[in-house]
Amino acid sequence: MSLPLLYSTNVLLKLLIQERFRGDIHYVWCSESFDSQSLPRYSLRSQVAPSSNPADIYRELKGAVQRKDQHCYKMTEQKLSLKSLAVSWEAAGEINSEEKEEIVYMVDNASFEDWRPLVYVIPRAMVDLRLKVVPANRRASFGPEYILPDLRRHEFDIIEL
Amino acid sequence: MTELTTLRDKDSREAARVLAALSSSLLPEPGIAETSSHSALDSGVLKSVLAEIRQRLRVSKDDFSINTQSKIYAFVSREISKAALANTSEKNVKDRLGNKGELRPSQYQVLMGEENTRAVIEALGNKKSHVIEAVTHPDEFVHLQASYTSEDEDIRPTISIKSVIGKRAEDDFILLVISKREGQIQQVGPVFRIYHSEVDLRDIRQPFDILRAFVREYGLTFQIGSVVSKFIENEVIGVSRSLFNSSFSAPKALKPIEGTKGTYYVPFIAGAETHVQAPHSEEATMRVLFAFVVDISKYATTMRRHKVQLTPSEHWRFPTI
Numbered sequence: 001m002s003l004p005l006l007y008s009t010n011v012l013l014k015l016l017i018q019e020r021f022r023g024d025i026h027y028v029w030c031s032e033s034f035d036s037q038s039l040p041r042y043s044l045r046s047q048v049a050p051s052s053n054p055a056d057i058y059r060e061l062k063g064a065v066q067r068k069d070q071h072c073y074k075m076t077e078q079k080l081s082l083k084s085l086a087v088s089w090e091a092a093g094e095i096n097s098e099e100k101e102e103i104v105y106m107v108d109n110a111s112f113e114d115w116r117p118l119v120y121v122i123p124r125a126m127v128d129l130r131l132k133v134v135p136a137n138r139r140a141s142f143g144p145e146y147i148l149p150d151l152r153r154h155e156f157d158i159i160e161l
Numbered sequence: 162m163t164e165l166t167t168l169r170d171k172d173s174r175e176a177a178r179v180l181a182a183l184s185s186s187l188l189p190e191p192g193i194a195e196t197s198s199h200s201a202l203d204s205g206v207l208k209s210v211l212a213e214i215r216q217r218l219r220v221s222k223d224d225f226s227i228n229t230q231s232k233i234y235a236f237v238s239r240e241i242s243k244a245a246l247a248n249t250s251e252k253n254v255k256d257r258l259g260n261k262g263e264l265r266p267s268q269y270q271v272l273m274g275e276e277n278t279r280a281v282i283e284a285l286g287n288k289k290s291h292v293i294e295a296v297t298h299p300d301e302f303v304h305l306q307a308s309y310t311s312e313d314e315d316i317r318p319t320i321s322i323k324s325v326i327g328k329r330a331e332d333d334f335i336l337l338v339i340s341k342r343e344g345q346i347q348q349v350g351p352v353f354r355i356y357h358s359e360v361d362l363r364d365i366r367q368p369f370d371i372l373r374a375f376v377r378e379y380g381l382t383f384q385i386g387s388v389v390s391k392f393i394e395n396e397v398i399g400v401s402r403s404l405f406n407s408s409f410s411a412p413k414a415l416k417p418i419e420g421t422k423g424t425y426y427v428p429f430i431a432g433a434e435t436h437v438q439a440p441h442s443e444e445a446t447m448r449v450l451f452a453f454v455v456d457i458s459k460y461a462t463t464m465r466r467h468k469v470q471l472t473p474s475e476h477w478r479f480p481t482i
Contacts, residue, residue, distance in 0.1 A: 073231045077188060080238040084184035087177045087245055098257065104245045105254040111265060
């Protein structure tokens with residue numbers, strides 16, 4: 001039986017970029033539980049690896065923001081991801097050159113506050129038909145992971161812990 | 162431009178695309194892409210670029226530790242910035258973002274350029290440092306933009322508010338600053354203290370609502386074109402071009418139509434011509450984002466009640482009724 005909510009951890013800057021440059025349509029990687037470690041040990045859903053577990057991602061980013069850790073792995077990964085996406089979106093004609101430059105500038109000049117993590121809480125019923133299962137060979141572990149390529153802002157709530 | 166020799170024969174746009182494709186191959190990839198623009202790239206190029214990066218970072222090709230991955234990500238990230246920003250200056254990008262209100266408040270430079278503006282701000286007991294603090298570290302702010310005219314002529318006001326705690330509870334106030342965004346600069350216009358004990362701010366949080374409440378208390382009725390009001394908000398009004406040729410200012414033509422003789426006042430209008438009239442016509446149509454006239458005599462009485470040090474009124478440059 002599928003659970004009623006999906007969870008995704010994303011940084012504030014990503015939210016702002018998707019809102020401003022992608023027509024408020026959000027591409028998110030999500031899980032059926034916020035913290036897979038809190039689930040029964042032998043259940044499939046508990047087998048989500050820390051690198052994909054929303055709670056672990058949240059804790060890592062939150063800690064890095066509090067410590068002002070310039071070398072946080074997750075933050076470095078996010079910087080690269082957002083900048084390479086800007087280049088790819090421009091190449092695909094989805095944004096113009098000026099917008100690409102603006103995204104790159106925003107990422108390079110973001111404050112720690114801009115990297116603070118947000119938890120997206122997504123009622124599954126609203127998006128169930130658009131959920132794409134991440135193939136097993138692309139996951140970090142056995143637990144199920146999903147992609148929502150076109151999440152709209154009214155389809156999720158944001159919480160900070 | 163990127164320093165990688167494996168990308169030397171590529172222009173900056175192509176180099177950025179190779180680096181973006183390389184990033185996709187390095188980052189966790191669910192197989193459900195956000196974009197499909199990497200498909201035409203040769204995987205051999207990506208391999209040689211990655212090999213050069215590993216060599217430059219002096220890490221072995223077999224080292225997949227988190228530490229090494231992090232170094233590679235940071236390197237590729239820097240190279241993407243160089244390639245993506247090769248055809249522009251950082252200032253250009255920052256100015257564009259500044260105009261759009263996309264910079265953080267602390268990224269703006271605050272200017273109180275005109276002598277008259279400074280005199281008005283200081284005459285009413287405000288310090289430059291407090292104004293700068295309110296703009297760069299506001300409690301709340303709102304960026305407005307007309308967006309119906311060319312970028313050069315567009316009017317881009319920002320309203321910033323900052324709560325200030327007084328020695329006595331009745332002296333707590335909100336400093337409200339209206340400024341104009343010009344690239345990465347915010348040019349300061351009117352600045353007012355809004356005391357909680359004087360203006361009803363219950364249930365008000367938004368800067369624009371606070372301005373509206375302030376004008377309700379201290380505003381004087383005025384007229385622009387055929388519109389008579391205390392506070393004009395987002396209206397298109399026919400005006401005489403010679404009277405309102407400036408879009409963010411205290412125009413002399415904006416006068417109150419109420420009040421007793423000798424009353425000091427400050428007029429303000431944020432708006433821009435809409436260019437629907439013939440260019441040489443004396444008549445213009447103006448989109449007024451907001452306009453008001455403040456009764457400075459009444460406002461000064463409030464400031465004195467709160468023991469704010471004002472410049473003696475004989476030195477004031479405010480117009481009078």
